[in-house]
Amino acid sequence: MDITVYNVYSKYLKERFGEKVYKLPISLPLTCPNRDGCVGTGGCIFCGEEGGSFENLPNFIPVKEQLIRNKEYIEKRYKAKKFISYFQNFTNTYLPLEKFKSYIEESIIDGIVGISISTRPDAINDRYLDFLAHIRDKYNLEITIELGLQTVNYHTLKRINRGHSLAEFIDGVIRNKNYGIRTCAHLILNLPWDNMEDVIENAKILSALRVEEVKLHALYIVANTQLGRMYQKGEIRLISKEEYQERVITFLEYLHEDIVVQRIIGRAPEENTLFVNWNESWWKIRDEIVAQMEERKTKQGIKCDYLNGKALKRFNN
Numbered sequence: 001m002d003i004t005v006y007n008v009y010s011k012y013l014k015e016r017f018g019e020k021v022y023k024l025p026i027s028l029p030l031t032c033p034n035r036d037g038c039v040g041t042g043g044c045i046f047c048g049e050e051g052g053s054f055e056n057l058p059n060f061i062p063v064k065e066q067l068i069r070n071k072e073y074i075e076k077r078y079k080a081k082k083f084i085s086y087f088q089n090f091t092n093t094y095l096p097l098e099k100f101k102s103y104i105e106e107s108i109i110d111g112i113v114g115i116s117i118s119t120r121p122d123a124i125n126d127r128y129l130d131f132l133a134h135i136r137d138k139y140n141l142e143i144t145i146e147l148g149l150q151t152v153n154y155h156t157l158k159r160i161n162r163g164h165s166l167a168e169f170i171d172g173v174i175r176n177k178n179y180g181i182r183t184c185a186h187l188i189l190n191l192p193w194d195n196m197e198d199v200i201e202n203a204k205i206l207s208a209l210r211v212e213e214v215k216l217h218a219l220y221i222v223a224n225t226q227l228g229r230m231y232q233k234g235e236i237r238l239i240s241k242e243e244y245q246e247r248v249i250t251f252l253e254y255l256h257e258d259i260v261v262q263r264i265i266g267r268a269p270e271e272n273t274l275f276v277n278w279n280e281s282w283w284k285i286r287d288e289i290v291a292q293m294e295e296r297k298t299k300q301g302i303k304c305d306y307l308n309g310k311a312l313k314r315f316n317n
């Protein structure tokens with residue numbers, strides 16, 4: 001599907017590297033500061049035991065072997081030649097620095113053009129960023145930090161037990177920029193405590209910070225989590241698929257046109273879940289959003305007119 005209504009990630013990668021690029025997921029034996037008592041216990045109320053990496057190989061397999069296995073499969077299926085090492089689960093910068101360095105070095109195999117690292121906004125540290133900048137320059141790689149923000153509404157962040165506020169995210173983005181490292185912000189647009197004003201503010205904050213990329217998720221509810229128990233007791237209400245689609249469209253309209261959109265809805269596991277994407281395939285929901293935007297003749301950034309002293313423009317014409 002040729003998508004022109006928003007800045008598609010696959011198109012960015014093709015233009016950047018000259019051909020299609022594929023992510024190779026890596027799972028490490030680690031945890032999260034919101035689980036072990038550093039900033040909290042129990043983790044986020046929606047987080048399951050996999051830490052967001054339900055399709056990964058087991059984390060006891062060495063990094064290089066995980067990459068080679070995944071690479072061989074994708075090479076054979078798609079004739080791919082260029083790849084991104086993707087450290088996906090939990091908080092990857094929540095490791096002793098030397099161990100973090102060894103994992104990163106191990107991930108640089110033949111065909112790797114970039115490294116993507118998932119972590120929390122409160123786990124961004126100059127020592128780790130300095131090392132990543134060194135790796136980028138040494139191997140000519142593109143480095144991206146994927147920060148799990150979920151929402152800019154700091155009241156909701158507290159409700160979902162994130163263990164950090166909006167300030168840590170802002171600090172993380174600024175520090176990444178200081179080292180020339182890209183930021184991809186993760187957002188969930190249908191958290192039960194957020195409304196359309198929060199959706200718009202999400203787009204405005206990311207645009208004002210000039211975040212390079214964004215990845216949108218629809219909330220899925222895992223059994224045996226705090227959120228799962230709340231859902232089963234009827235303590236939360238989820239919006240409809242149509243409402244989610246409207247939120248995505250509005251978010252994209254307010255999002256700066258230069259920000260790359262990795263995805264507008266995520267894949268989710270069907271096993272051990274109580275709610276997943278309104279029981280529809282992610283690509284069908286995505287295609288419906290794109291079709292609606294095309295029909296309305298709207299696109300990403302069309303309402304991004306609030307930066308650079310917008311209120312003063314009447315005096316500068």
